[in-house]
Amino acid sequence: MNLAERVQALTPSTTLAITSKAKALKEAGHDVIGLGAGEPDFNTPEYILNAAKKAMDEGKTKYTPAGGLPQLKEAIIAKFQRDNQLEYSQNEIIVTTGAKHALYTLFQVLLNKGDEVIVPIPYWVSYPEQIKLSEGTPVYVKAEEKNQFKLTPKQLEDSITPSTKAVVLNSPSNPTGVLYSKEELEALGEIALKHDLWIVSDEIYEKLIYGSGQHISIASISPALKEKTIIINGVSKSHSMTGWRIGYAAGNETVIKAMSNLVSHATSNPTSIAQYAAIAAYEHSEEEINNMKKAFEERLNKLYNWIVEIPNITCVKPDGAFYLFPNVKEVVKASPFNTTDEWVAQLLEEEKVAIVPGSGFGSEDNVRLSYATSLEQLEEAAKRIKRFVEKYS
Template identity: 65%
Template sequence: MSMELSHRVQSLTPSSTLAISAKAKELRDMGHDVIGLGVGEPDFNTPAYIIQAAKKAMDEGLTKYTASGGIIELKKAIIEKFTNDHQLAYTTNQVIVTTGAKYALYALCQVLLNDGDEVIIPTPYWVSYPEHVKLAGGEPVYVEGLEENDFKITKEQLEQVITNKTKALIINSPSNPTGMMYSKDELQALGEVCIKHNILIISDEIYEKLIYSDDEHISIAQLSNELKEQTVIINGVSKSHAMTGWRIGYAVGPTNIIKAMTNHASHATSNPTSIAQYAALEAYANKRENEKINAEMREVFSARLDAFYELIQSIPGITCEKPKGAFYIFPNVIEAAKLNGFQTVDEWVTALLEEEKVALVPGSGFGAPNNVRLSYATSMELLEEAAKRIKRFVLNNQ
C-alpha cells in the first residue's frame, strides 16, 4: 500500500548535516579513519553532579508524569537565572520547560503562525528554523547577513522585507553556524523596527554561555520593557551543561504565548522527561558547580578556537572571520573549491570526505552556499590532523 504523505512533510528540506554524517559513517564502517567536524554538541560528558541528581530522582521515585509545562522548581530556577544573568523578571506562568530547545521553537511556531504568515530568518541560519516555520504553514523570508558584517543583518535590511504578513523575526546570538554575536546597539536597532511594526522577536540564546571574546552576551529582552514584552527567549541546558541527550529546553515570554505552548505540549509530548528535569534543576541550582563547568568549557573551546582558526586561515582559497562564540567556524571556501576544479562547495565537501576522510557540513544547508561549518567540539589532536588533511587536499588538487 502506498499512501501519499502530507504536503507539510513533503515540503521539508533534507538535513545536509545528516547526509554528510551518513556518508562519514559508511566510510567508517568500511574501516576508514574519518574525522568528523559536523557535530553540534560539546565533547564533554554531562558533569557528575548533574548525573547524581538524576540518579537521586530515580531512587526517590520521581519518575511519574509532571505538569506539561515543567516542574515548578525548575521554572523557579530558570527565573532566578534570568534575574542574575540579565536582570529580567519573569513569573512561573511566563516559563515553559520543553523536550529540548528545538521543541520549544517548534511549539512556538505552531501556536503563533497561520497559513501564509511570514517569519524573517537571517542567513546563515540554523537548519531547523525554516522547517519549523513551514511545518506550521508559515513562509520563511530570508535576509542575507553579509560576510563583511560578520553575517549579521541591519535594521535597513529588516525594514525592506517587512510586509503585512510578517509575524516574527528570529535572532540567534551567538549564532549557529557562524559563531558571531549581535552587539547591544545592533540589537537595539533591530528591536526598534520590530516594535514599530509589532513583530514578535524570537531570540535563540542556546549558546550564551560559550563566548570567547571580551564581548558580553546581551539578550534583546533586557534592553527595554517594550522589547521584553515582545520577545520570546529560547534556551536550554544542552550546550551550556553538555546535556544534549537529556532534552531539556525552555521558553520564556508573554503569558498568553507560553500558555498556548503549554497547551500544545500537553497533547504533543505530555511533559519533558521527569528525571531530566531534576537533572536540569541541579544544573542551575548548584551555582558553584554551574560556574565551574561553564568556565571549564569556555577555557577549552577558546584554546581550540585560537589554534584551529589559525590553521584554517593558512589554507589557500579559504577565508574566515574569527567567531566570538558557540563552537563552530564558518569559513568561505568557494575559492578553494574553484582552485580544486569544483563548481560548488557541496561537490568540494563530498570530494574532501572521499579523498581525505574529513567530514564538514556544507553551508548550503544554512543558506550560505559558499561556506562550510566546522565544529571544534573535538580534541586538539583531531583538529590539527583535520586541518592538515584539508590543506593537503587543497594543495594536491590545484
Template identity: 70%
Template sequence: MELANRVKTLTPSATLAITAKAKELKNQGYDVIGLGAGEPDFNTPDYILEAAQEAMKNGFTKYTPSGGIPELKQAILNKFEQDNKLSYNTDEVIVTTGAKHALFTLFQVLLNKGDEVIVPSPYWVSYPEQVKLAEGKPVYVNAKEENDFKLTPEQLRAAITEKTKAVVINSPSNPTGMMYNKQELEELGNVCLENNVLIVSDEIYEKLIYSEDEHVSIASISDQLKANTVIVNGVSKSHSMTGWRIGYAAGPSEIIKPMTSLASHSTSNPTSIAQYAALAAYEKSASDPNEEMRNIFSERLEILYGLLNEIPGVSCVKPKGAFYLFPNVQEAVNQNGFNSVDEWAKALLEEEKVALVPGTGFGAPENVRLSYAISLDALRDAAGRIERFVLNHQ
C-alpha cells in the same frame, strides 16, 4: 498512501549525504575525522548525574506538569534574574523537551497559513523547516559576511511586509558563532516594535563566549522589547546535556499558555528525571556552569582559526561564541576545479577522510561549517588534511 502536504514542504538535510558517506567509510575501517558535531564533547558534569540518580531513587519518575516542575521553573526565573537582569513570572515560562521543541511549539501556536517569519541567513537548519511545518513562510535575508553575518536594521525593515509575524535572532549563532552587541540588538528591536513584529531570540549558546564581549539578551534592553520577545534557551550546550532534552521558553503569558496547552497534547511533559538534573545544573551555578569546557573550546578556536586561514583559498571570520567555524571556501573550490562547495566537501571526505558540513543547508553555499567540539589533536590533523587536499588539487 498520500502524505500530509506539510511534510512535503520539508527540505532534506544537506548533511545527509556527507553523514552517510562518513559512516560508510568508518565502517570500512578508515580513519575519518568528523567535524559535524553539534554538541560538546564532554560528559555531563558529575553533580548533575548524581542529581538524576537521586531523583530516580526518590521516585521522581512519574508525570509532571506539562510546563515543567515548579522547582525547575523557579530555578529558570532565578537564572534570568541573575544572568540577564530579567524578571518573569512562572506563567511566563515553559520547560520543553529541548530548545528545539520550544521553537517548534512556539511556531505552531504563533503562525497561521501564509504568515511570514524573517530568517537571517546563514541560519540553523531547523528554523525554516519548523516555520514551514506551521504553514508559515520563511523569508530569508542574507546577513553578509562582510558584516560578520549580522542582520542590519535596514535589511530587516526592507524584509517586513503586512504578513510578517516574527523574526528569528540567534546570538551567539549556529553556524557562524557571531554575536550581536547591545546597540545592534536595540536597533533591530526598535524596527520590530515599530512594525509589531515578534522577536524570537534563540540564546542556547549564551554561555559559550570566548571574547571580551558579553552576551546581551534583547529582552533585557527595555520593558517594551521584553514584552515583544520570546526567549528560547536550555541546558544542552551550557552544561553538556544535549541528550537530556531540556529547554525552555520565556515570554508573554498569552503566548506561553497556549504553548503549554499544545505541549500537554504532544509530549505530555519533559522527562521527569531530566528536569531534576536540569534543576541541579541551575541550582549549582547559574552564572558559570562549566568554565573548564569554555576554556578548552577557546583554545581550540584560536588554534583552528589560525590553521584554516593559512590554507590557500580559505578565509574565515573569527567567531565570538558557540563552537563552530564557518569559513568561506569558494576560492579554494574554484581553484580546485569543483563546481560547488558540496562537490568539494564530498571529495574532501573521499580523499582525506575529513567530514564537514557544506553551507548549503545553512543558506550559505560558499561556506562550510566545522565544529571544534573534538580533540585538539584531531583538529590539527583535520586542518592538515584539508590543506593537503587543497594543494593537491591546485
C-alpha cells in the same frame, strides 16, 4: 505512498547526511575525523548525573505538569535574574523537550497560514522547516560576511511586509558563532517594535562566548522589547546535556499558555528525570561550564589560525558557540568540483574529514566546522583540508 504535503516539502538535514556518511566510513575501518557535531564532546558534569540518579532512587519518574516542574521553572527564573537581569513568573516559562521543541511549538502557536518570518542567512537548519511546518513563510535575508554575518537594521526594515509576523535572531549564532552587540540589538529592536513584530531570540549558546564578548538578551533592553520577545534556551550546549532534551521558552504569558496547551497533547511533559538533572545544572556553580569554555576557546584560536593559513580560504572569527564558518568560494572555483557540496563530499571521500556544506544553512560559499573535538584531531583535520585544497588548486 501519499504522505502529507507538509512533510513532503521538508528539506533533509545536511548535517545528519554528512554525519551518517562519516559514521559508515568509520564503521568500515577508515580513520574519519568528524567536524560536523553540533554538541559538546564533554560528558555531562557528574553533579548533574548524580541528581538524575537521586531522582530515580526517590521515584521521581512519573508525569509532571506539561509545561515543566515548578521547581525547574524557579531555577530558570533565578537563572534569568542572575545572568540576564530579567524577571519572569512561572506563567511566563515553559519547559520543553529540548530547545528545538520550544522553537517548533512557538511557531505552531504563533503563525497562521501565510504569516511571514524573517530569517537571516546563514540560519540554523531547522528554522525554515519549522516555519513551513507551521504554514508560515520564511523570508530569507542574506547577512553579509563583510558585516560579520549580522542582520542590519536596513535589511530588516526593507524585508517587512504587511504579512510579517516575526523575526528570528540567534546570538551567538549557529553556524557562524557571531554575537550581536547591545547597540545592534537596540537598533533591530526599534524596528521590530515599530512594526509590531515578535522577536524569536535563540540564546542557546549564551554561555559559550570567548574573548571580551558579552551576551546581551534583546529582551533585557527595554520592557517593550521584553513583551515582544520570546527567548529560547536550554541546558544542551551550556551543560553538555544534548541528549537529556531539556529546553525552555520565556515570554508573553498568553503565548506561553498556548504553547503549554499544545505540548499537553504532543509530549505530555519533558522527561521527569532530565528535569531534575536540569535543576541541579542551574543550582550548581559554573566551574565545569567555565572549564569547558576555556577548552573551546583554545581550540577556536588554534583551529582558526590553521584554517585561515590555507590559501584562498577566508573566515570571520567567531565570538562564541563552537563552529567556524569559513568561505571556500575561491577554493571550490579553482577545483574541478561544481559546488561546495561536491567539494565537501570529495573531502570526506579522500581525506576522511567530515564537515558540513553551507548550503544547509542557506550559504553555499561556506562550510561549517565544529571544534567540539580534541586539539589533536583538529590539527590533523586542518592538515588534511590543506592537503586537499592544494591538490585541487
